[in-house]
Each structure stands twice: as structure tokens, then as C-alpha cells.
Amino acid sequence: QKEVEQDPGPLSVPEGAIVSLNCTYSNSAFQYFMWYRQYSRKGPELLMYTYSSGNKEDGRFTAQVDKSSKYISLFIRDSQPSDSATYLCAKQRSNYQLIWGAGTKLIIKP
Amino acid sequence: EAEVAQSPRYKITEKSQAVAFWCDPISGHATLYWYRQILGQGPELLVQFQDESVVDDSQLPKDRFSAERLKGVDSTLKIQPAELGDSAMYLCASSFGQGVGLAGYNEQFFGPGTRLTVL
Numbered sequence: 001q002k003e004v005e006q007d008p009g010p011l012s013v014p015e016g017a018i019v020s021l022n023c024t025y026s027n028s029a030f031q032y033f034m035w036y037r038q039y040s041r042k043g044p045e046l047l048m049y050t051y052s053s054g055n056k057e058d059g060r061f062t063a064q065v066d067k068s069s070k071y072i073s074l075f076i077r078d079s080q081p082s083d084s085a086t087y088l089c090a091k092q093r094s095n096y097q098l099i100w101g102a103g104t105k106l107i108i109k110p
Numbered sequence: 111e112a113e114v115a116q117s118p119r120y121k122i123t124e125k126s127q128a129v130a131f132w133c134d135p136i137s138g139h140a141t142l143y144w145y146r147q148i149l150g151q152g153p154e155l156l157v158q159f160q161d162e163s164v165v166d167d168s169q170l171p172k173d174r175f176s177a178e179r180l181k182g183v184d185s186t187l188k189i190q191p192a193e194l195g196d197s198a199m200y201l202c203a204s205s206f207g208q209g210v211g212l213a214g215y216n217e218q219f220f221g222p223g224t225r226l227t228v229l
Binding site: 004006008032041042043044045046049051088090092095096097098100101102103 | 114150151154165166203205207215217218219222225
């Protein structure tokens with residue numbers, strides 16, 4: 001079993017829809033969880049990170065961690081075609097190394 | 111805005127040839143990472159440097175891959191000889207990373223990557 005599991009998609013939704021992206025993890029000894037966005041042929045860029053459990057909001061994006069169920073979620077409100085990208089979840093080890101999910105390809109249809 | 115630089119952006123080579131990738135991290139970042147990302151997968155850490163020292167190269171195929179960061183600034187990743195299965199995106203990232211065991215969040219900043227195709 002991988003430490004971080006993520007459905008690779010693709011996930012296709014119409015413009016304006018609420019998007020829900022999810023990951024599960026298997027080891028509870030982590031405090032920081034991240035979401036990176038990766039456009040085609042580009043490097044990943046950090047969208048948001050959360051510490052421990054709970055929610056964090058930044059504009060149209062909300063990151064949520066549920067440590068009891070070992071679930072990481074990213075919600076995108078009012079989705080735009082420019083949100084079309086691959087979204088990678090990751091968790092940070094104590095040595096700063098990141099354990100990555102496979103990434104979910106998101107397609108927002110105009 | 112400071113960025114991680116990588117070159118070349120694209121590289122096409124034939125199997126058994128040697129290839130080299132270069133990375134210049136954000137100024138002041140002590141930690142440098144090389145990742146390999148196969149299409150449809152998340153990045154896989156190949157090697158991690160703290161200044162000029164290798165912290166972790168446990169996933170680096172040392173029979174054909176080598177990495178160096180001689181002056182603790184820029185870094186080179188080499189493959190000799192390249193194999194068909196090496197076709198992937200090679201990503202470089204950097205972070206402040208003050209050392210192992212410190213609590214706190216440590217953001218990694220990524221370069222644009224080098225897309226390698228081995229024919």
C-alpha cells in the first residue's frame with residue numbers, strides 16, 4: 001500500500017462547478033499536508049498547505065485534513081478553465097521530504 | 111521573483127548516450143532536491159542535498175545516475191548510459207531546509223523541469 005493514495009482521474013466538470021479532490025494516507029506521524037498544482041509541461045507549484053487537522057481557505061480554494069479518517073481534500077469553488085491542471089497532494093516527513101500522491105488530472109469545460 | 115532555473119527544458123537522446131541536467135536553486139536555499147516524474151505519477155525523490163553534502167540518495171540508481179553540488183549552489187544530474195525507461199520529467203526543487211529534525215513547514219520551490227526522451 002502506498003503511503004499517499006490519489007485517484008489519477010481525469011476528472012471533468014463544467015465551468016462554475018464545485019470541485020472536490022481527495023487523497024488518503026496511511027501513516028499518522030505527519031503534521032503538514034500540501035496541495036500542489038502542475039500545469040502541463042511545468043513544475044509543480046504550491047497551492048496550499050495545512051497543519052495537522054482542520055480547514056484552511058484561500059480565495060476559491062479550501063484544503064481540509066481529517067486525521068481520524070486519514071483523508072486530505074481540496075475544494076475549488078466557481079471552477080474556471082484556467083484551473084485545468086494536475087493536482088498533487090503530498091505530506092511532509094520530519095526530514096522535510098515529501099511523500100506524493102499520483103496526482104489527479106482536472107479538466108474544466110467552458 | 112526568485113525562481114529555480116533548469117536547463118535544458120527538453121532533451122532527446124538515444125539509449126546508451128550520456129545526458130546531463132543543470133539546476134540553479136533560489137539564492138539562499140540550502141537544500142536542493144532532484145526528482146523524477148513519470149507521466150501520470152507523482153514526483154519520486156532521487157537525491158537530496160544539504161549545501162554540498164548528499165543527505166539522501168537511497169532512490170538514485172547509482173550504477174548509471176550521479177549528482178553533484180560542488181559549491182553548494184547549483185547542481186548537475188547525470189545519466190550514463192541512458193536507457194529507454196529513463197524517459198521522464200526531471201524536476202529540481204529547493205528550500206531553506208535548515209536540517210533534519212526541526213519542526214515546521216518547509217516549502218519546496220520547483221523549477222520548470224527537463225523533459226527527457228530516450229529513443
